[in-house]
Amino acid sequence: MAITKNSIIGDVLDKHPETAELFFSIGMHCLGCPASRGETIEEACMVHGADVDALIDSLNEAVGE
Template sequence: MAKTSTISIDMTIEDVMTTWPVTVQVVMAHGMFCVGCPISGFHTVADAAFEHAVDLETFTSDLARAIAASEEPG
């Protein structure tokens, strides 16, 4: 069953990666090594982008694109 691909900048990075495992690749590609990091349960998408000097709009767009691609029938 496909999950809703609505992502919010207020979601924690941990929630994003748990809900949509395909996003782990996106997070890593942006130089964020949040997998296994104890702060990932507290940092929101916006926090992580800020802390890692990543453009928030680009980051969220890349996350959404990966989620959408993973939900396409195939």
């Protein structure tokens, strides 16, 4: 299943823990917080000023989608 901007960060990390580095690389260092694990990727990108489309592309490439 492809990762989308509506995917929940915690779900992505649970299924693909190797993607944590991609979140870290754009400044999302709070992946262990309960709030961040329940956010969508789009919500987190808005908070961190990151390009959601670029992150989604990188995440899907990393997991082979």
